[in-house]
Amino acid sequence: MISPTQFFKCLSDETRLRCVTLMQKEGKLCVCELTTALDLSQPKISRHLASLRQCGLLQDSREGQWVFYQINPNMPDWTGPLLKNALQAVESTTVFKEDLQRLQKMENRPEFVGCC
């Protein structure tokens, strides 16, 4: 189970915080969406997502060629309010607004269709 210290370490890197915040707001996102939204290299995004998954903060689910990430719904209770407040703290920043814009402008976004 993730510790408070470890939880804050997850959010202490700008790339990771932007990814988590985007997923908090938008739900499931795949690596290429995050790469586009944050305008960063694919290996960089992928490495941070892997570390967040190892901490248990994220879940991944492969959907054909895409791998979707989302906030792990089975996190301990105390993380819920913290994530909500983190989102509120971040979403008003310029950087995050730009992330969101790039994501919304992105063409050919893969859709998560689940098991149908």
Next chain:
Amino acid sequence: MISPTQFFKCLSDETRLRCVTLMQKEGKLCVCELTTALDLSQPKISRHLASLRQCGLLQDSREGQWVFYQINPNMPDWTGPLLKNALQAVESTTVFKEDLQRLQKMENRPEFVGCC
């Protein structure tokens, strides 16, 4: 002004998180109280307090031979809920309960008397 990333970095180290949580709960504390409560070396505590002060998270006030630290009351609004939730997340842990016990058992605790 402190950024969300920087704020989380402050809380991402166990020593710092324990200090901040104790001050959140107990108000002003001096270095020797924190050293006793956390059972760690004085230079280690002092260095972490200095870094928290540099980030703006803490304020210090010298009172004779003692230096008291407290959560900076002039932090940006978005930090309030996060600090409150952090406290709630930490105070149930074994480590923090022990910190609190050592603090309460401490003899000859200096009292902050302010300007009188």
Next chain:
DNA sequence: CGTTAATATATGATTATACGAATATTAATA
């Protein structure tokens, strides 16, 4: 003054993080 208690800082070693670049893996599709 000289001493002592409280706190801060410097130093050097160690460890951890983050990165770009290159490469590997996986799955879809021609």
Next chain:
DNA sequence: TATTAATATTCGTATAATCATATATTAACG
């Protein structure tokens, strides 16, 4: 099967964080 798109990982390196130890500073007090 060959190729391509999406994602993951490895490697070497650079930077930052943390630590223990030693020492400096500051204030109180005899």
